[in-house]
Amino acid sequence: MIATGVVVALWVCLAVLLVAVWPRLSGHRGWRLATLAVTVAASLAHQLAYGTVPDEAHVGFRYARNIADGYGPVFNPGEPVEGYTDFAWIVLLALVRAITGAEVEPVAVTLGIGCALGCVLVAYTLTGRILRWSGRAPAFAVAAAVVTAATGALAAYGPSGLATPLFVLLVLTLVYTLVTGHVVLAGLVASLAVMTRLDGVVVAVVACGWLVVAAVRGRMPRPSPAVYVAGAAVLLVPWAAWRITYYGDSVPTAVVARLVRASDSLVGRFEAGWTYVTDFALTYQVFLLVAAVTIGLLSYRRRLPGATYVWLLLALALAETGYAIVIGGGTLPAWGQLAAVPVLLTVAAASGVALAGMPTTSGADAAPTGGRGASGEPSRGGAGSGTVPTGRGVAVVAVVLAGLSLTLGMTRTLPAMQELRTVEDELDEIGDWLGERLTGGTVVSAVPAGALADAAGPRLYVVDPSGTTDAHLARNPDDHAYIVRDRMPAVVVDAAGGYLPHRTCRIRTEYAGPYEIVPFRRAGAEPTGGRWVELYLHRPQADLLTERLTADPRFTAKPC
Structure with missing residues (x-):
């Protein structure tokens, strides 16, 4: 656990650095790397300030230890019961223990922190990839990384030992594979998301639906949805067959237990889910405001290159929110069930605002050909063209978003996690x-x-x-x-x-x-x-x- 003062000091330094070097971020790789390095350090300190491993994580630890020690995927030796929903995470922990002999809990904490840091870097990479036709892409990508690092819902669960940070990382990676056109790989990543958390099913279905629409509109090859499903089936089919054979049940016991406990009051479950989401929305209302602005900009300026990926990010965030309502929310503090939502909104907002500032003449037709202008050079949105803002306004907005998220996390979430x-x-x-x-x-x-x-x-x-x-x-x-x-x-x-x-x-x-x-x-x-x-x-x-x-x-x- 790290002192709150250290976290605040690091974030103040990061805020000053981001605003000071903002005009140089797009043109100077050294400044980008320096800012990203400070962002990663601030993210690490932010996570260590929480340092809480909840009871739910220990269920997975016991399964992972039993797998590594030769008892099999069981909670009690000789009793095959599927009391988990994070198979991929448990297997990863078991694999590390089997190879190194290390205790499961520190391994889980270390991997979780690494996955959360990975989310920061993938948010940067994904934003830059979506904005590859924009000359200001690197600066906006750095802003997305900074705000992601400040997200309390992600930082709180980095060192939790739960599969939450791995799941968020997989969701971001899924979008990245779709942006880069690696559809088979997207299917494999989607299957890993399904095997990591139950809402991975929702994420996988939304991604497939997006592919269908993109294929119909000619933005993706016609066979893309079928290729995506085939890629997902490579892992999901044998996994499902093994589960049914080993446990003798198609639905995990952990899911059955939750459904039975909630079945007495379906209305009550929806009310609990709505309360959970409402509380989340009140805490992250600035993120929602920025997302609303992004939707308005993209609705006003249509046929922008890369805008379809922003809509995918927003659709995933909406699907995750709906899923939380349906299942009745979560029982742990810091909104771990919705940890992916602020990150998705952050990348969507950074990408959408930058795209909306691109010149009208660089419409959708420029995107598939590699983002080259009429001269064959990458199109730029500098100050002279009046396209993407070059001043420090975006940096200030990013700092405000990060500061609010950090402050709310430290004042509301941290005491609950410490208790x-x-x-x-x-x-x-x-x-x-x-x-x-x-x-x-x-x-x-x-x-x-x-x-x-x-x-x-x-x-x-x-x-x-x-x-x-x-x-x-x-x-x-x-x-x-x-x-x-x-x-x-x-x-x-x-x-x-x-x-x-x-x-x-x-x-x-x-x-x-x-x-x-x-x-x-x-x-x-x-x-x-x-x-x-x-x-x-x-x-x-x-x-x-x-x-x-x-x-x-x-x-x-x-x-x-």
Whole structure:
């Protein structure tokens, strides 16, 4: 974790640099590289300021560790349940662990940060590629990179260990492959997006629809949509066949669990999704305003070279927003479900504003031929032509956008992520304690299950009552009798908020018969309160379990 003051200082330096050297960015490669280097450093500091790994990420860590250690893609050894939706990310983590032997969590954090930095660089490259007919393309591309680096939704999830930054990187790469005309590669990237997050399906479908329209209008070769689908099928078909064969179900258990929990109130789910998106829109309203201006400019000035790619970016952002509404939003802070949207809007706005400033005579016919003017030289939009702005106005707008995004993230999102980090650290500690003191094969029911199970290791069989990693509980989330009767956990843990400030000695009704509650106090707590965790211990084993658990000097049993 890095101090907020360091982050602010770096961003002030970047803002001053961008405004000062803006007139030189398009013509001097050295200034571009220097500004990009400072942007990457500021992005890294921005991400490290968050440094939070949520519970959901630990579910994937446990799968990745089990794959690398030879247990297979399972949460508990011998129980094939698809409790994840980020297959590509998990396989990547498992591959790195298998090759290097490194722990999964630091690998995931490092790769996530790298993917977020990659998003900054791809935003720069993609904007420049869309604007390859504009002489001011490099400057606008740098502005897009700066604003992307300041996006709180991306920075917060860079070091999270979740697949979010990889997904955003894949979405940007997908657009880039379409811009460059590599349709087969676009299909492969789309398939990786589908295998990384569920909304990858929406992204892949929107990209295919865009290809169909482009092919009909003659902007892409007629076979492009079929080639794209064939490229995607190369990975998706064998992956789907393997999933059904291995897990015996076409829909991941994690998806079933979420749908069942939300099915009681479809209207409520849409309301939650709408609230989630509205809160996001209020936070990123300046981005939406700039996007609206971009849409107005492109609607007014039609047939601009490259404008079709801006519409693709906007369509993807809209599709991601709609998907978030349909699924009911997300449960984590910083709008991770919509992390791709500000980045897509940023690239779209930078590209669209620059395109709208191009001379009318360089219409759509110039684009497919390589962006050459009548003289055979690349067309330029300098100050003399009155086309793309050459002053510092665009740099100032970029700085304002970045500053607002950074400020809102640091004031609203960072405290929530820090609170989440405290809880996750406590769950890690509880899981490590149980993993060390309980014998191998002990069944533990835990809420939440991710961080605790990951810290406990594969020696313990962990039941997640939410149903994410249990096929029966996914369809019957309130069947506590199944947990007690069929899974028969020796220990039940309910530590959703981490440690308790005091002991309650209250046991849930569904566990009151076969279990007894035993509070444990964490060493170092205040005499009048402190940190407590209350375990439900199976009565026939309660004394033995208490003896084993209190052998750890960090925890002391205080029976009710």
